[in-house]
Amino acid sequence: MPEPLTNVPVHLITGFLGSGKSTLIRRLIEQKPDGERWAVVINEFGRVGIDQAMFAERDDLVIKGLPGGCLCCQLAFVLQASLVNLLHRYRPDRLIIEPSGLGHSAGLLDVLRGEGFSGVLEVRDIIALLDPRRLDDPRARDHDTFLDQLAMADGVAMTMTDLSSGGQLEAARSWLDAFWPAKRWIAEAPHGELPLSLLLDSRQHTRSNGIASSAHQAARLEQAILVLDEVPFREPEPGKPLREEGASLGHATLGWRWHAGEVFDLDRVTPLLGSLPAALRVKGVLHTADGWKLYNRADGAVSLTDTSWRRDSRLELIGEAGSLPDPEVLEGKLAGCLAHR
Numbered sequence: 001m002p003e004p005l006t007n008v009p010v011h012l013i014t015g016f017l018g019s020g021k022s023t024l025i026r027r028l029i030e031q032k033p034d035g036e037r038w039a040v041v042i043n044e045f046g047r048v049g050i051d052q053a054m055f056a057e058r059d060d061l062v063i064k065g066l067p068g069g070c071l072c073c074q075l076a077f078v079l080q081a082s083l084v085n086l087l088h089r090y091r092p093d094r095l096i097i098e099p100s101g102l103g104h105s106a107g108l109l110d111v112l113r114g115e116g117f118s119g120v121l122e123v124r125d126i127i128a129l130l131d132p133r134r135l136d137d138p139r140a141r142d143h144d145t146f147l148d149q150l151a152m153a154d155g156v157a158m159t160m161t162d163l164s165s166g167g168q169l170e171a172a173r174s175w176l177d178a179f180w181p182a183k184r185w186i187a188e189a190p191h192g193e194l195p196l197s198l199l200l201d202s203r204q205h206t207r208s209n210g211i212a213s214s215a216h217q218a219a220r221l222e223q224a225i226l227v228l229d230e231v232p233f234r235e236p237e238p239g240k241p242l243r244e245e246g247a248s249l250g251h252a253t254l255g256w257r258w259h260a261g262e263v264f265d266l267d268r269v270t271p272l273l274g275s276l277p278a279a280l281r282v283k284g285v286l287h288t289a290d291g292w293k294l295y296n297r298a299d300g301a302v303s304l305t306d307t308s309w310r311r312d313s314r315l316e317l318i319g320e321a322g323s324l325p326d327p328e329v330l331e332g333k334l335a336g337c338l339a340h341r
Contacts, residue, residue, distance in 0.1 A: 005087055007122040010095045010112055011199055014105055014149045015129030016140065017281050017318060018298025020159040021098050022051045023192035024129060028096070029061060031196035039092035041066060041082070045100040046316040047244035048255035053285040053294055053309035062090045080111055087120065094199075095121070104145055105152045109205075125184060125202035128153030131160040132172035133299065145249075151179060154205060155198060157189040163301060181207070236312055238262060243331065247321060254324045255316040256331065262313065262338055264288045269337040270295070273315075274302065279323060284315035289339050 015021045025040060032038055039062040042051045049067035057063075064086055066078060086092070099108060105126055112123050128150045134140045141147075150156065156176055161169060169188075176186055184203070187194060236242045238259045246253045266288040273282055273295060282297040285307055294307040295315075315334070317324055 002091065005091060005120050008087070008092065008095055008120060009202075010097065010121050010123045011202065012097050012099065012105055012108060012123065012126045013129065014099055014126065014153065015159075016131075016134065016143075016146050016149065017045075019129040019131050019134075020189075020192050020298075021129055022054050024157060024159065024189055024194055025096060025098060026054055027192040028194060028196060028199060029055070032060070033196075033200075036060065036093040037062070037090065038094045038096060039064065039086055039090055041079070041086070041095070041097045043067070043079075043098060043100045044316070045246075045248075045251065046253040046255050046318055047246050048253075048257060048314045048316045050283050050285055050314050050316050051098070053307050053314070056308045062086065062092060076107060076111055079108075080114070080116065083111075083121075084116070104148055106148070123205040125154035125198075126152055126205055127155050127157055127198075129157050129159050129189070130172060130176070131299065132158055132164040132168040133160060135172055135175060136168070150176070152207065154183065154202070154207070155185040155187070156183055157187055157194050159189050159192060160299075160301070161188045162190045235259070241331065241334075243327060245327065250321055251318060252321050252324050253316060253318050254327055254330075255314065256334065258287075258313040260287060260310060260312050262287065263340070264313065264337050265339045266290050266293065269334070270304070272333055272337055273297065276317065276325065277319070277323065279319060281318040282316070284313070285309045286313045286315070 013021055013025060022042065029038065029040075037060045040055065041064045044051055044065070044067040047067050049065045052063050052065040055061065055063045064082060066082060097108065099105070109123065111117075112121050130150060134146075158169070158172055164172075173186065176183060185198060187198065234242060236257045236259045238261055241256045241258045244253070244255045244257075264286050269286065269288070273284070276282055278300055282295070284295045286293050286295060292307050292309055294305050294309070296303045
């Protein structure tokens, strides 16, 4: 009988929508010590689930996707059950949790420090990601979740520094220096590059859990309804994409899944996605005539990379409530981007 798991290091990597959390985690995985098995839990606000497509399957890495809301409120029960199963089945040496960009660390800490995980999990430094350019937007600076993510963090990784000006970087550092208690560390992470030592040498998170915003507290009260109404995963049929929509915390999501055999014309679909309102977060994994591609657009920056994902094509749009395009109209335009048309 295996020895009980004790004090498995847990690292929360938080950050607002589009801050580069999945990219940073992927870079950390590339530095993973030999002999360690890691488990990564990825929570997406959208219901389709795309970020897991960024990670290739391997024996020493377990990826668990939990889409469809925030782990800190709507999916708190789901997270607890998933962690019990993951720890029992895979016995990881280290656990990384990526909450949704709208997630709040306080609710997550309630779960991780709960009686069921006492002595089993040890929460280490909470790492918050900050795109310095976001501080130019008053809506971000005044957003409760954005501020709380950074306030509760032990360390801050400044991402997108290659796209930020010197003035933006200096302003971000000055802004972070004003937090109390002071951050244990602040580091630049261009292209998601962060030294693994900041993870391996991290200390136990000892700060107060904090209090989730009223919006998160209200969402947590609704979680039982959401879990009971959860629809089992279905594979899309050829010619019949499955649409998923959701709304909470002042934001809305719109997404689709297509059968793996349907192929998109890259020259048609990328201009269409590029024409969507600039404020929308857009990400997808698409089977194209040029291979399987991961599409990612955040704050105007677009990347298109290869992916090992082969299960189905997926697309997700996230934006403030009322800002998403008409689902029927966009679905028709996407159908026109299929290679057989």
